[in-house]
Amino acid sequence: MNDRPRETKFAFSIAFAFVGVSTLIFLLMSRTDDVAATGFPRAAVYIAAGCAAWACLAFAVGLRSRHEGWLRSARRGIVAAWTLILFTTVCLLIALLSDWHHVEYVWRTSTPQQPVHYKLSALWGGMSGSMLFWNAILTSCAALMVWRSRGEEDRLTDYALGVMSVVMLFYAVLSAGLVPGISNPFQLLSDDIRMRVEADAAAGVSTRGLGMNPLLQTPLMMIHPPNLYGGFVICTAPFAYAVGSMLQGSGSTLWLARSRRWTIAAWLFLTLGNLLGGAWAYNELGWGGYWGWDPVENAALLPWLMITAFLHSVMIQERRNMLKIWNIALISLTFLLVLFGTMLVRCGLLTSVHAFGESSELLTYFGSFLALSTIAVVLLIARRWRRLRSVNRFDSLLSKEAAFLFNNWIFVISAAVVLAGTIFPIISEAYYTYVRGIPDRKIAVSEPYYNAFIVPLGLILLALTGVGPMISWKKATGSNLRRNFLLPTAAGLIAALACVAPFVIIGNSSPDEFPLLKTIYSLLCVFASVFVLGTIALEYWKGVRIRMRRGSPNLFSALFKLTNQNRRRYGGYIVHIGVALFYIGALGSNGFQLSDRVILAPGETHQIAGYQLKYAGEPFQKRGPNAVFHGVPIEVSKNGSGPIAQLEPSRGMYDASESATYESDTLRRLSGDLYISLGGVNEEGKADMQVYYNPLAWVVLWAVPIVMIIGGAVCLAERIKYRPTKGAEA
Amino acid sequence: MESKWIKFVLAGTLLTAAAVLLSVVAFNSPGANLVRFTPDQLLADQGGASAGVQVDGWVAEGTEQYDIDQQELRFQVRDAERTAFIDVVYREGLKPDSFKEGQGVVVSGHYNRASNTIQASKLMTKCPSKYEAADGGYAESEGAAEQTEAPQYSESSPESSP
Numbered sequence: 055m056n057d058r059p060r061e062t063k064f065a066f067s068i069a070f071a072f073v074g075v076s077t078l079i080f081l082l083m084s085r086t087d088d089v090a091a092t093g094f095p096r097a098a099v100y101i102a103a104g105c106a107a108w109a110c111l112a113f114a115v116g117l118r119s120r121h122e123g124w125l126r127s128a129r130r131g132i133v134a135a136w137t138l139i140l141f142t143t144v145c146l147l148i149a150l151l152s153d154w155h156h157v158e159y160v161w162r163t164s165t166p167q168q169p170v171h172y173k174l175s176a177l178w179g180g181m182s183g184s185m186l187f188w189n190a191i192l193t194s195c196a197a198l199m200v201w202r203s204r205g206e207e208d209r210l211t212d213y214a215l216g217v218m219s220v221v222m223l224f225y226a227v228l229s230a231g232l233v234p235g236i237s238n239p240f241q242l243l244s245d246d247i248r249m250r251v252e253a254d255a256a257a258g259v260s261t262r263g264l265g266m267n268p269l270l271q272t273p274l275m276m277i278h279p280p281n282l283y284g285g286f287v288i289c290t291a292p293f294a295y296a297v298g299s300m301l302q303g304s305g306s307t308l309w310l311a312r313s314r315r316w317t318i319a320a321w322l323f324l325t326l327g328n329l330l331g332g333a334w335a336y337n338e339l340g341w342g343g344y345w346g347w348d349p350v351e352n353a354a355l356l357p358w359l360m361i362t363a364f365l366h367s368v369m370i371q372e373r374r375n376m377l378k379i380w381n382i383a384l385i386s387l388t389f390l391l392v393l394f395g396t397m398l399v400r401c402g403l404l405t406s407v408h409a410f411g412e413s414s415e416l417l418t419y420f421g422s423f424l425a426l427s428t429i430a431v432v433l434l435i436a437r438r439w440r441r442l443r444s445v446n447r448f449d450s451l452l453s454k455e456a457a458f459l460f461n462n463w464i465f466v467i468s469a470a471v472v473l474a475g476t477i478f479p480i481i482s483e484a485y486y487t488y489v490r491g492i493p494d495r496k497i498a499v500s501e502p503y504y505n506a507f508i509v510p511l512g513l514i515l516l517a518l519t520g521v522g523p524m525i526s527w528k529k530a531t532g533s534n535l536r537r538n539f540l541l542p543t544a545a546g547l548i549a550a551l552a553c554v555a556p557f558v559i560i561g562n563s564s565p566d567e568f569p570l571l572k573t574i575y576s577l578l579c580v581f582a583s584v585f586v587l588g589t590i591a592l593e594y595w596k597g598v599r600i601r602m603r604r605g606s607p608n609l610f611s612a613l614f615k616l617t618n619q620n621r622r623r624y625g626g627y628i629v630h631i632g633v634a635l636f637y638i639g640a641l642g643s644n645g646f647q648l649s650d651r652v653i654l655a656p657g658e659t660h661q662i663a664g665y666q667l668k669y670a671g672e673p674f675q676k677r678g679p680n681a682v683f684h685g686v687p688i689e690v691s692k693n694g695s696g697p698i699a700q701l702e703p704s705r706g707m708y709d710a711s712e713s714a715t716y717e718s719d720t721l722r723r724l725s726g727d728l729y730i731s732l733g734g735v736n737e738e739g740k741a742d743m744q745v746y747y748n749p750l751a752w753v754v755l756w757a758v759p760i761v762m763i764i765g766g767a768v769c770l771a772e773r774i775k776y777r778p779t780k781g782a783e784a
Numbered sequence: 785m786e787s788k789w790i791k792f793v794l795a796g797t798l799l800t801a802a803a804v805l806l807s808v809v810a811f812n813s814p815g816a817n818l819v820r821f822t823p824d825q826l827l828a829d830q831g832g833a834s835a836g837v838q839v840d841g842w843v844a845e846g847t848e849q850y851d852i853d854q855q856e857l858r859f860q861v862r863d864a865e866r867t868a869f870i871d872v873v874y875r876e877g878l879k880p881d882s883f884k885e886g887q888g889v890v891v892s893g894h895y896n897r898a899s900n901t902i903q904a905s906k907l908m909t910k911c912p913s914k915y916e917a918a919d920g921g922y923a924e925s926e927g928a929a930e931q932t933e934a935p936q937y938s939e940s941s942p943e944s945s946p
Contacts, residue, residue, distance in 0.1 A: 269881070340881060448792050456792070463796060467803045474807070479820060496820045498838050499811065500892065500906070506810035511803075651855055651877070715881050733878030736852040744878050 062204035065130050069137040077144050089156055095145035096240035102138035103226035105131045106219055113216035125212055129200050132215060135222060136193035143190045146183060146239050150176050158243045159183055165265040167680045172266060175276040179266045182239045185229045191287040192222055210308055213298030221290050224423050235416030268708035268715050274334040282327030282354055286392045289357055291316035293389035296382045300434045305441040310368050314774050321365055322766035324358045329759045336755060340716025340731040342649060342746035347504040352476040353395030356469050360388040363465035366458050374455065378442040379435060386431045393424050450529040457522040464515050471507050475499045513578050516637055519630050520586035542588030549584040550577045579641045586634040590627045617768060625768030632761035639753025648747040655740045663747035665728055666691045673735045681708040683717055686741045688730060690721055703732035703743065727751040818892055823861055824868035839891045839902065844869055848885055861891055874904040883909050
């Protein structure tokens, strides 16, 4: 009866063969007529949208009628859509690499002079390319779901794939260019532009393409967007399982087991995307920081907050079969916030700061899908409400359940505050227009709002990071608390005292330098970070001691075995180490950043954070592959010793751009970064600079991402066992 | 059983109330909320302009003065129709990336009505208009059909934390 495995394998072989052969045909044809050849990939996106539509329909019919034939066809539809999108993506890469400037997207995002790796990353350097890339990830997820569920008749995954196919249809329609505002990636250059380009060519003016924005021509921009997009898109999979589970109506926790890896993958990519985005801003924008509470950053942070809350609260459902509705709400909100963030960013709702494209059709399209998805989720939850209600109850405020619940509250409240701040211009504009009758007036909120809120909440969350994993289920006893928390608390207190001690002994702290609130927050941050690290160290030490007794030859093998045996738990601990490190790094580089506006004539010096900066020599000009850099040489020495480094902050004039961009230069040391941005140089050679000292910046920019990757990878390698919990199966 | 449930509801309510209170405090902390105007609206506005404002406009052509010795950037911000002009003085940081005449900017700071001057505490440039200007005007007729979506503004803010 069950011919699914063979069937699926056959479909995937056909898919790979198709991509191979059609790419070959595309290449051969482009030799003779590269304009006509682009017709293939252009059409492929339309057909992909058609396949997704077919999959929607076939799933709907198949799941209702329980007719296996329809389901098989629907699954093939998903594989076909994936194949076609993959083919188009390969073609777009070929087009970018071969500089086909008759394709509008290529003309806009790449020039022949652009280095090869930036030609490749131009795939996500513009609107329609990144939408195609988005589709490529989404369809790959769906195809992977088909592949993984090939073994048995997996009804839940069929339902989830049904949801996936609806989302696929939504995005494939966008990529095909059916909605004004986002064009087909293979749209040809419009006649208007082409004629002007040709006229220029005839007049001897160079006719290169527009080229990618200089700010995007950096190695970080090659890895940051794929991570972020990956995170955004993969969130769809656990959402699809949640909705699929509700549609199926079994009320079991199987969907948690099935979506577990997807959730962790989405979380890991979102985390890295956000961290790398911060690193990009730090390296490129020249203002010495990595996070500015900008709407685009917030749009990426919101789903992260939700999915992190979800990651934690599912454990309560798995263990105690509680919070079922809450979990579905959290993962649905994650998906809806991704959609909402994409809408904010792509439809120009927040044009005030970003001059993104504004297209009312696109807004209507996104808005209706968002509204429909929200209504569908709410109706579904309402319909399954009784079946999803918890059997168990919370027992005590001193329990793991309570700690996780508070963790969830804080994540959700933070998300609400960030969301409110992000859309406040829109809310206030509506208020002024419709209630007060004053058009075009809006109120924007900025960093102080976010900082005043997020810092105290973040500190509570950090403390919970230490408490949650170690406190016992149901009701913690005094001995449980003492055993797990006494030593870490002592360690935290000692660390905090150690930070205060020098100031008490020397007694030179001025109130200006250390305002009361900042001092309290900083000490709490030190205390809580060390407390968290302490609880984890204690837990590891206990585990290792047992392993050593059982005959592990040394510490490392014991550590490895311990982690390997319970990957989920210890992967989580490693991620928590990353969290504590993040707080320490952020405290240093945000809380104790030094910043001086400096003006130096050649030969003059400036002191900052124990470094001496000397403007040594003359302003210089350097020619790069596609830019000229105007800079000044700055010699850095530690006070009292010889020069240790030469920094060359400059302004980059890119050939394809009229205005200059910062090319700041940084001296990276273990204690902190010395970061110099050059504002300008006048005729006498005087340089206007902003100099920053960012203590422990490397912790946030390097150490945390690496620890997160390790922790996330360990969690991903978890052996997922599905055990129906008590009372789960009705 | 029930009393425990009430304890949780109470704790949650308290936490939410604290969060709401905190967000109100946060909203009212110095520099946290700014009324946003276009230059013509600010000139026409009758009240409230002594508070922090955020002005959304363009750098007026022929008005940029960058004095390196004084570390001071002066320019006028104008509206789309070029009818309203407001002086801006910016000393808090470097001239932001891609700042130039005709460029869209968002200026945050304090407005002095008597001298028609904004003392800017923060200056942001909008997405570089390279798609419109820097390319011989090929793309002008295209409007906003294609824009890159990464944050393309640059920010020049002296401190990001209190």
